[in-house]
Amino acid sequence: MTIVEGERHFAAPRERVYELLTSPDVIASAMPAVRGHEVIDDDHWLAKVKPPLPLAPSVTIRFEVLDRRPPGHAELHAHGGGADVRSTFELAATDGGGTLMRWRTELKLGGILGRFAGPGLEAVAHRQAERTLDAVTRRL
Numbered sequence: 001m002t003i004v005e006g007e008r009h010f011a012a013p014r015e016r017v018y019e020l021l022t023s024p025d026v027i028a029s030a031m032p033a034v035r036g037h038e039v040i041d042d043d044h045w046l047a048k049v050k051p052p053l054p055l056a057p058s059v060t061i062r063f064e065v066l067d068r069r070p071p072g073h074a075e076l077h078a079h080g081g082g083a084d085v086r087s088t089f090e091l092a093a094t095d096g097g098g099t100l101m102r103w104r105t106e107l108k109l110g111g112i113l114g115r116f117a118g119p120g121l122e123a124v125a126h127r128q129a130e131r132t133l134d135a136v137t138r139r140l
Helices: 014-021 024-030 111-116 121-139
Strands: 002-010 034-041 044-049 059-069 073-080 083-093 099-109
Touching: 002 121, 014 083, 014 099, 014 121, 024 034, 024 044, 024 121, 059 083, 099 121
Parallel strands: none
Antiparallel strands: 002 099, 034 044, 044 059, 059 073, 073 083, 083 099
């Protein structure tokens, strides 16, 4: 298992940040190789992903919000294609109306993805987390 953690400050109220961090549209837009997504309900959605590997088939990643406590906490789970990802975040209001986010992601890879996992996996996972948070910032 690989664990990555971090912090990010947003110049927006935590209610708005929370809304975006749990939005299927925002999360799907931040993932590379997503070919589309389907919302099942507020807490469940699917994303079709085409890995950038030659001859790799498209896979469906299933997302769910496991624990939703607006406006300060959520836990999300994504699994499919050999990946199992659990992410949590805590949001705290800051002086001036901003929001401080503390996040943690646990990543397990199996199958063909597990065979490609190596020492660079932590950097890749951190980069994807930053890409998602950048997508939130763009929508604020």
